[in-house]
Amino acid sequence: MIKSITKSLEPIFSDLDLLDYLKVSYSDKADLQINSVFQIAKDKGVNPIEIGEKIVSEINNMSNFSDYFKCVEFVKPGFINLFYSDKFINNYIRDNKYIDNSSKSEVYFLDYGGPNIAKPLHIGHLRPAIIGESLNRILKFKGYKTISDVHLGDYGLQIGQVICGILRDKKNIEDIDIEYLNYIYPKMSAECKENKETYEECKKITYDFQHGKYKEFYNKIREVSIADIKRLYDYLGVIGFDLWLGESDSEEYIPKLMEILEDKKLLVSDDGARIVHVKREDDKKEMPPCMIISSDNTYMYATSDLAAILDRVNTYKPNYILYAADARQALHFEQVFRVAQMSGISGNSKMEHISFGTINGSDGKPFKTRAGGTLKLDELILETKEIFVSKREENKNMSEEDLNKITNSIIKYADLQNNREKSYNFDINKFSDVSGKTGPYILYSALRIKRIIDANPVNGTISDNIYNEIDRALRIKLMEFDKYVSKAIEERLPSYVAEYVYDLCNQVNSFYESVNISKIEDEDVKKDYILVLNKVYEVIKYSLDMLIIEIPIQM
RNA sequence: GUUCCCGUAGCUCAGCUGGAAGAGCAACCCCCUCCUAAGGGGUAGGUCGUAGGUUCAAAUCCUAUCGGGAACGCCA
Numbered sequence: 001m002i003k004s005i006t007k008s009l010e011p012i013f014s015d016l017d018l019l020d021y022l023k024v025s026y027s028d029k030a031d032l033q034i035n036s037v038f039q040i041a042k043d044k045g046v047n048p049i050e051i052g053e054k055i056v057s058e059i060n061n062m063s064n065f066s067d068y069f070k071c072v073e074f075v076k077p078g079f080i081n082l083f084y085s086d087k088f089i090n091n092y093i094r095d096n097k098y099i100d101n102s103s104k105s106e107v108y109f110l111d112y113g114g115p116n117i118a119k120p121l122h123i124g125h126l127r128p129a130i131i132g133e134s135l136n137r138i139l140k141f142k143g144y145k146t147i148s149d150v151h152l153g154d155y156g157l158q159i160g161q162v163i164c165g166i167l168r169d170k171k172n173i174e175d176i177d178i179e180y181l182n183y184i185y186p187k188m189s190a191e192c193k194e195n196k197e198t199y200e201e202c203k204k205i206t207y208d209f210q211h212g213k214y215k216e217f218y219n220k221i222r223e224v225s226i227a228d229i230k231r232l233y234d235y236l237g238v239i240g241f242d243l244w245l246g247e248s249d250s251e252e253y254i255p256k257l258m259e260i261l262e263d264k265k266l267l268v269s270d271d272g273a274r275i276v277h278v279k280r281e282d283d284k285k286e287m288p289p290c291m292i293i294s295s296d297n298t299y300m301y302a303t304s305d306l307a308a309i310l311d312r313v314n315t316y317k318p319n320y321i322l323y324a325a326d327a328r329q330a331l332h333f334e335q336v337f338r339v340a341q342m343s344g345i346s347g348n349s350k351m352e353h354i355s356f357g358t359i360n361g362s363d364g365k366p367f368k369t370r371a372g373g374t375l376k377l378d379e380l381i382l383e384t385k386e387i388f389v390s391k392r393e394e395n396k397n398m399s400e401e402d403l404n405k406i407t408n409s410i411i412k413y414a415d416l417q418n419n420r421e422k423s424y425n426f427d428i429n430k431f432s433d434v435s436g437k438t439g440p441y442i443l444y445s446a447l448r449i450k451r452i453i454d455a456n457p458v459n460g461t462i463s464d465n466i467y468n469e470i471d472r473a474l475r476i477k478l479m480e481f482d483k484y485v486s487k488a489i490e491e492r493l494p495s496y497v498a499e500y501v502y503d504l505c506n507q508v509n510s511f512y513e514s515v516n517i518s519k520i521e522d523e524d525v526k527k528d529y530i531l532v533l534n535k536v537y538e539v540i541k542y543s544l545d546m547l548i549i550e551i552p553i554q555m
Numbered sequence: 556g557u558u559c560c561c562g563u564a565g566c567u568c569a570g571c572u573g574g575a576a577g578a579g580c581a582a583c584c585c586c587c588u589c590c591u592a593a594g595g596g597g598u599a600g601g602u603c604g605u606a607g608g609u610u611c612a613a614a615u616c617c618u619a620u621c622g623g624g625a626a627c628g629c630c631a
């Protein structure tokens with residue numbers, strides 16, 4: 001709406017020879033604000049109050065003033081406040097101009113989730129999965145084409161460790177199940193840290209695996225793990241993957257990668273390892289080289305990532321490749337991106353690390369269970385659900401399906417409302433709280449509106465009227481939908497959508513309290529209200545879908 | 556040691572392409588003969604870590620500094 005308002009004011013600013021100063025922005029004090037008056041006053045050496053009042057009087061004399069504005073006023077010392085006309089607001093929402101989902105040409109390749117084969121999903125796997133899925137949904141909603149890959153961690157040392165355990169336990173392939181994997185991986189991982197021989201043995205097995213051995217074990221491990229990962233991802237609604245590839249699927253591109261790196265003379269030997277120097281002259285910080293092949297001849301984390309870029313760029317030619325991974329991996333991605341650019345394998349694709357903080361315990365340290373272990377996702381879900389049920393007697397009678405939707409809303413909303421690269425403290429009580437800025441609050445608001453809509457089926461279009469300030473505030477909040485969706489995409493932060501849907505629900509709850517639709521006798525007024533509520537409900541649904549939250553039947 | 560992230564109300568945080576300090580929780584006070592009160596309204600609470608600088612204007616940009624967290628060649 002800033003666009004159309006700005007356009008409407010262009011003739012006036014142009015006539016005053018001030019077109020460069022036409023900058024309209026959002027404001028707390030008005031619907032919109034122009035605050036370039038100070039700038040004009042300084043540049044042109046005029047009194048800000050005089051020029052401000054002149055601009056305002058010109059705007060008030062516009063022939064089509066009421067198409068856009070209810071009121072435009074100058075406020076000392078130098079602010080021009082703009083208020084939409086009812087006509088403008090209603091035109092805007094009547095045509096759903098707050099939704100921009102027109103098809104865009106850019107293609108985004110999303111790499112998110114990244115669960116490890118052979119490790120149970122724990123609390124640390126939550127954020128990369130839901131932040132990635134949410135961004136995927138937001139991009140799709142806005143009309144971008146996305147291709148997403150779960151990018152399993154299935155090629156590194158952990159595979160060697162698990163296979164080593166299997167060999168030692170003399171396990172039959174058919175006896176490998178998820179319980180066994182959940183037991184053997186932590187055991188071997190711990191042993192590698194303590195025992196150098198075990199560590200060497202696992203590395204040897206990893207090397208052999210990367211060169212063709214143990215595929216039958218690997219396939220079984222993968223099959224068992226993926227089934228478990230899918231079970232949890234399905235529960236969480238993390239279902240937007242086009243590709244279920246893993247690091248090991250990049251294996252076939254490694255020879256080509258090596259060839260390119262050799263050709264460009266980027267690959268150098270160092271201490272028996274093969275590395276690429278990625279330090280640049282203008283670097284202020286230390287920039288260690290990127291490890292491609294270890295001195296034990298195993299491929300590294302960076303190697304499969306680079307091979308994957310080669311494949312992705314050739315196959316999909318994306319404009320962007322986004323990696324949802326926590327902030328601790330920033331250096332890794334920086335190194336990989338540099339090698340990709342230096343070697344030319346990234347082509348015209350722009351790579352970005354979507355970085356976020358970790359989930360910590362209430363002590364600010366990485367989250368642990370009471371027993372000291374890592375909290376598994378299954379445990380997190382179960383505990384959240386139990387606490388929610390215990391909040392209110394009636395919750396015990398809720399359907400399992402609704403309970404699962406609410407549990408999801410608690411976890412997703414607590415997580416996705418977080419912003420920026422900051423860790424947050426996981427407080428199970430805060431997660432499951434039902435009042436305040438939480439998933440259940442939003443779902444409850446949505447259900448109230450749904451009830452009214454269902455009870456009052458209506459057809460037609462909204463009129464040019466607005467009936468009171470609360471009504472007006474609700475319609476304006478509705479108008480802002482695309483602003484937040486766009487912001488979420490620009491900043492790659494679903495939290496903007498989370499913030500928006502909360503504000504919208506808050507606004508609609510105020511409306512609900514002040515206007516009792518069932519008691520309105522004027523049918524025209526009632527119809528307008530219900531038409532607006534229909535649009536509000538639709539936007540809440542769109543927003544929640546972007547946050548991977550579903551609305552239950554009843555609360 | 557170097558680099559990155561963070562420091563805003565008692566607590567958890569939003570606001571950071573400069574323009575008139577915001578939510579939630581906790582506290583206190585109101586509001587159900589009325590579409591679900593898991594709600595709504597209100598009061599109180601802030602020298603935006605600190606010190607400089609740039610600017611008509613700084614929570615926002617720059618420089619220092621203090622405090623917390625993280626990463627830093629053969630894990631992923």
